Amino acid sequence: MRCHLQTLIRIISVVRTPAGGKHPSSKATSRTMSTQSTGVMFQLKVNPVSGNTEWVVIEEEEVNDVSREPMLATTSYLDMLNDSPRNKAYRAAIDKTVSKHSHVLDIGSGTGLLSMMAARAMGDDDSSSSKGTVTACESYMPMVKLMKKVLRANNMNHKIRVINKRSDELEVGVDIASRADVLVSEILDSELLGEGLIPTLQHAHDKLLVENYQTVPYRATTYGQLVESKNLWKLHDLFNNEANVADKIHLVPKGKESILQVKPQQFAMHCDALGEEIRLLSEPFKIFEFDFWKRPDSHGETQVHIKATNDGTVHAVISWWVLQLDEEGKIFYSTSPKWITSPLPNSGSLSSYSGTRDWCDHWKQCVWFTKGKGLPVCKDEDVCMDATHTDISISYEFTAQSSTSKVDHHELSSQDSHITLSPERIAVYGDKHWRLSMLKAINHALKGKESPLCVIADDSVFLSVAVAHASKASRVISLFPGLGDKGFQYLQAVADDNGYSMDRVQVINKRKQLTMNDTHQNKVDLFIAEPFYFGAEGMLPWHGLQFWSKRTMLDSMLSEDVCIMPCKGILKACAMSLPDLWRSRRALENIEGFDHTMVNTTLGACGSSSENPLFPFFIWQCGEIKKLSDTYTIMEFDFLKPLSSCHGTTKVEFTKAGVCHGFALWIDWVMDSSTDIVMSTGPDQRYWKQGMKLLAEPLKIIPGTCSTVIEAHFDSSSGELSVNNIDRL
CATH class of the missing domain: 3.40.50.150 (Vaccinia Virus protein VP39)
Known part of the structure; x- marks a missing residue:
């Protein structure tokens, strides 16, 4: 999931991309824009204490200086490049599709991995005057610079033409000599459409590709499953949850149920983490199919009839997609939860698909909440669901709830008093x-x-x-x-x-x-x-x-x-075993035959520098997790006094055997010291993200024989908090 077309790194909130746009999947604390003529870049930085933002000028030589702080460390490039099943599937499909005379267009090229695969698939015969060509289109300047380093290191710079533009800015006869006959791309988010897949394919079909072009991937199909889960219900139905609280505070009074609500959209989530809390109420069902090899429609509707497999209440639809990468239908990649053992429901196993997909964060499952208390169903009941897609999203309505939902949507658009909050809030x-x-x-x-x-x-x-x-x-x-x-x-x-x-x-x-x-x-x-x-x-x-x-x-x-x-804030830490998260951010070496070691520092890979960057994450969604120590206090912030820089250290004793991959950090807010009212945002609390500090290399733990010292420093002028693992015994 690379930054592509006009969208830059997101700062705080998830913003839907305009037609033809694309963005990385992880939130970041800065974004960057550039002027191609001068080589000067402007990076928007957010001061986490003041809340103020400012554009900082970054000269071209600073962008190329790998010793500087990683610019892309909080994006999901690293996680994507560590996704071996994805890489293998793309390689196999590109090898089958691209010939030595192909003209390949790679939209949203990132580090150039797919472009290099395509160039290699053409072979090394340079004697033919009609040899194939590869054009890599990437709009994000820092990634363009990084891609060129990768191409040079792999001796591919003379085989691939890099264009620093949005794909909908390309012109045949100006940027590319002729229309391409093969399109390779990876402009997919967890929902499938949120990164501008449809408008990008529409423009490419109309302006950049020959009539009977080939594509990798070939097709994508979305699937869903009805589930019951009280924990998912709590993430959206404030009105009915508030009705069970006797404090006489009415954030959503009767008749104003939607005045505080989540946005009616699909939310990306690691649903495997909810496995024991989810009760399946249907078999998987097919929703939409999108063919990459033809011009997609901007709007689509379908009605799905689903047979309930159990009595219960439908609190949500969990959805995922299956990517068919080759025309023949032998190479697949799926974002399904682990309880799905085949990419295509009710079909036999396929040789190029593994039901034990590695944990990754760049693609998750999606959750669509049903309205209110949910939809009661009985076993064998036929449930009718209307699905609709736009350029950038997919939504669902159940027949029994459709009349209510229309009113809700009207109220949401017509009343300024409505506030949209995150599910966790x-x-x-x-x-x-x-x-x-x-x-x-x-x-x-x-x-x-x-x-x-x-x-x-x-x-x-x-x-x-x-x-x-x-x-x-x-x-x-x-x-x-x-x-x-x-x-x-x-x-x-x-x-x-x-x-x-x-x-x-x-x-x-x-x-x-x-x-x-x-x-x-x-x-x-x-x-x-x-x-x-x-x-x-x-x-x-x-x-x-x-x-x-x-x-x-x-x-x-x-x-x-x-x-x-609060009168005080307490910075806390706990040693953690996080094998899935660490693997997704480990240093890159050889990816399907291409050296990527030169991107590690820029992307903030584990082991690529002396200190790995801090980044926010819901620990409970980190795949396999295990606490290896008690909780320790690193330092305290005294809010009874004016803002000041502070420093703290603590020695962490490991109490459980395992492999330590890093530390979870959070703040406990002491609301009232006299009554010991503390609001924790630690890993036992699902509704707050923790700060993650991964080690350069995993550390095997034998309790009683090893410990480590953690040091933290808070700079009141910049609002930055640095955390270092300074000693290991």
């Missing part, structure tokens, strides 16, 4: 224990305060509603740095249902600092955050330290007895 807001703990901390903070001025420093609609509800005399100012006006409209829409008046609630969302004029010369009595920042769910755990920066900026406005929540 919806689950947090519906969690009884989390709400109880937060309310306990709020009530303790407000005790004895007659008319408190309360500032909500983040994007927490829960805290804004809860504080206004808990203290009828309080005045609430919500900063809402991400939600902005939508947050105000939401608070206004749910005010009556939560027993507060909007004349006590104010939303101030502006770049400049909050002033005493905004508070009517009153000082702040309660300064509080979860912390949660809208759109930043994919960032590292310490992105929440933005709360500390804001608290420091407003230091002069805080009352002498101000209550600050």
